[in-house]
Amino acid sequence: MQRTTREQGEAGREASPSMTSASAGAASASSMPQSLLALQRAAGNQATAAFVQRSWIDDVWSRGIFDGSMLAQADPGLPRSFINHYMSGGGAAYDLTRAEMIEVDAITNVFSWFPAVAAERNRLITVAEADPAPPTEYKQFTAAISGARGRGVAQKNQTLGNFTVTLDGTLTLTKGSTGVIAEFAGTATYYDYWDFDPKPMATFAEGTSGRSTAGELKTWVGALMEGTPFPINSADTVAVSQHQLDDQADIT
Numbered sequence: 001m002q003r004t005t006r007e008q009g010e011a012g013r014e015a016s017p018s019m020t021s022a023s024a025g026a027a028s029a030s031s032m033p034q035s036l037l038a039l040q041r042a043a044g045n046q047a048t049a050a051f052v053q054r055s056w057i058d059d060v061w062s063r064g065i066f067d068g069s070m071l072a073q074a075d076p077g078l079p080r081s082f083i084n085h086y087m088s089g090g091g092a093a094y095d096l097t098r099a100e101m102i103e104v105d106a107i108t109n110v111f112s113w114f115p116a117v118a119a120e121r122n123r124l125i126t127v128a129e130a131d132p133a134p135p136t137e138y139k140q141f142t143a144a145i146s147g148a149r150g151r152g153v154a155q156k157n158q159t160l161g162n163f164t165v166t167l168d169g170t171l172t173l174t175k176g177s178t179g180v181i182a183e184f185a186g187t188a189t190y191y192d193y194w195d196f197d198p199k200p201m202a203t204f205a206e207g208t209s210g211r212s213t214a215g216e217l218k219t220w221v222g223a224l225m226e227g228t229p230f231p232i233n234s235a236d237t238v239a240v241s242q243h244q245l246d247d248q249a250d251i252t
Contacts, residue, residue, distance in 0.1 A: 078100050078103050078104070078156070078158075078159050079157070079158030079159060081094075082158070082159065083158075083227075085194075086194065086225070086227035086228065086229070086230065087225065087227045089230055090228055091228040091229065093230060093232070093233055094233070095232075095234065095235035096232060096233065096234050096235060096236070098237070101236065101237075101238045101251075102238060102251070102252070103159070104152075104154045104155075104159050104160050104190070105154065105155040106153065106155065106160075106163075106165070106190070107153045107155060108151065108152040108153070108240075108251070109242070109247070110150075110167065110184045110240065110242040110249050111242065111244055113150040113152075114167060115148075115150070117145060120145065121173065121244075124141045124142075124171065124173040124182070125173065128141050128173055128175040129180070135175070136176075137176075138175065138176040138177075140172055140173065140174050141172070141174075141175070142170055142172050142173070143170070143171045144170060144171075145168060145169050145171050145184070147166060147168065149164060149165070149166050151163065151164060151165060152164075152165040152188075152190065160190065160192045160194075160232065163190055163191060164192065165188050166189045166190075166191070167186055167187070167188050167240060168186050168188075169185050169186010169187060170184070170185055170186060171183075171184050172184075181243070181245075182243075183241070183242065183243045183244060184240070184242050184249075185239075185240075185241045186239075186240055187237035187238065187239055187240060188240045189233075189234035189237055190232065190233075190234045191232065191233060191234070192231075192232040193229060193230075193232070194229060194231075194232055195229030195230075196225070196229075238251050238252065239251070239252045
């Protein structure tokens, strides 16, 4: 019994230093003024809030500089209008004026790029060849073209790409001593969907992306901007005419 009591006493003495330290720590914490503890906690919260605010402000500031830089670097006129609309238009449609349609500087070919026009031209050729009038007698055959869809290619950078052209007008086929010659005269509207659509690297490396190196790089950088893609319509029309021997249509 004495041995057991002595061992318990020694164990108690060995444990006493740590117990004393814990008690001292508790006493120290309890002796710290509550106002000081509250001040420390408030300082910590303020520091955290300040860090979050700085991170958010830095992100917004950097984003604003980047987007503003993209807008400033865009060519004046339609390119800058498109980027501004992408950034602030919220996806609303953009209606081209006639002047902006001219600015696009489009290339199109009425007889090659519009299946409906090509089909109507072939029909008129059949009618003309079946006509009994002699070749020395000039004779014209016409057909109305309405809503014929084909494609156009913008020559001005940062405007449209390969886009949809809709034609309305008259196809005229003249039969004479030199054979049959077709020509078209009418109007056109444009449609496109404006967004940044980087092509897969494989198509770019193979040269099948349809863009130049500079154009593809601008598209990849532009895709980092904050904005919303939007449709492009025509608020007006442009005049389109083409003789079948011309390489491309005349747009005015």
